[in-house]
Amino acid sequence: MLTINHLETGYKSSTVLRDLSLKIKEHQVVAIVGRNGVGKTTLMKSIIGLLPTFSGEIAYQNQSIHHMRPDQRVRQGIAFVPQGREIFSNLSVLDNLLLGNEALPKNKRSKKVSEEILSLFPILKEMLSRKGGDLSGGQQQQLAIARALMSNPKLLLLDEPMEGIQPSIVKLIQSVIKQLVKEKGISIILVEHNLDTVIDCADYVYVIDRGTVITEGEATEENRKTFERHLVI
Numbered sequence: 001m002l003t004i005n006h007l008e009t010g011y012k013s014s015t016v017l018r019d020l021s022l023k024i025k026e027h028q029v030v031a032i033v034g035r036n037g038v039g040k041t042t043l044m045k046s047i048i049g050l051l052p053t054f055s056g057e058i059a060y061q062n063q064s065i066h067h068m069r070p071d072q073r074v075r076q077g078i079a080f081v082p083q084g085r086e087i088f089s090n091l092s093v094l095d096n097l098l099l100g101n102e103a104l105p106k107n108k109r110s111k112k113v114s115e116e117i118l119s120l121f122p123i124l125k126e127m128l129s130r131k132g133g134d135l136s137g138g139q140q141q142q143l144a145i146a147r148a149l150m151s152n153p154k155l156l157l158l159d160e161p162m163e164g165i166q167p168s169i170v171k172l173i174q175s176v177i178k179q180l181v182k183e184k185g186i187s188i189i190l191v192e193h194n195l196d197t198v199i200d201c202a203d204y205v206y207v208i209d210r211g212t213v214i215t216e217g218e219a220t221e222e223n224r225k226t227f228e229r230h231l232v233i
């Protein structure tokens with residue numbers, strides 16, 4: 001579904017990812033793990049198009065997408081939930097949700113939020129008219145994921161969705177991830193520090209260090225030690 005070949009990207013001042021290659025298949029949850037500052041967020045931003053590709057290729061469903069704008073990538077079926085959620089505090093929950101399909105062509109934008117999305121996050125249904133800023137961190141994270149689902153993605157990028165979230169909401173998000181893959185056939189790239197969560201939710205793991213993949217493998221208990229070893233180097 002998504003293939004990254006020899007990607008080099010970063011910021012004006014510095015190249016962060018070098019010679020990074022990875023693959024995500026249909027109906028798969030792929031976890032990206034690595035110590036702080038190794039380039040995980042940079043990778044997510046380059047897949048959605050918020051950062052330019054210096055060299056290499058990002059191909060989605062056998063088509064090069066690295067020259068496309070972010071809104072074009074959303075139309076192709078990719079959605080991004082950024083670290084820190086980026087909820088609009090002064091807009092209602094409903095208006096925050098509707099912004100999720102703003103990149104779609106006008107005839108494909110819905111003025112309503114589907115029951116399917118609301119049933120994944122029942123608390124949002126009760127809070128549609130409340131301001132985004134009134135929500136707790138865990139509720140905002142649910143809102144950010146629900147907003148991304150408004151564009152009907154086939155590939156969802158989640159950048160540390162469990163960060164700073166209470167355990168009951170972490171459980172809910174883990175179960176939503178599994179449901180999205182099983183019932184909607186979505187693929188997910190999950191940036192996550194916690195290996196328990198990774199082994200519970202993901203199928204495959206890439207460990208990144210200094211801007212490139214240093215090891216990879218099935219997200220199994222047997223492979224945990226290998227991942228841990230590479231995370232402390």
Ligand SMILES: Nc1ncnc2c1ncn2[C@@H]1O[C@H](COP(=O)(O)OP(=O)(O)OP(=O)(O)O)[C@@H](O)[C@H]1O
Nearest residue numbers: 011013014016034035036037038039040041042043
């Ligand atoms: N806007 C920016 N301009 C220049 N350099 C940046 C910018 N944002 C991040 N960087 C640098 O890019 C490198 C990778 O950062 P990135 O946020 O991708 O790491 P990360 O693995 O997601 O870290 P964390 O686990 O802390 O979220 C770091 O050295 C960081 O300082």
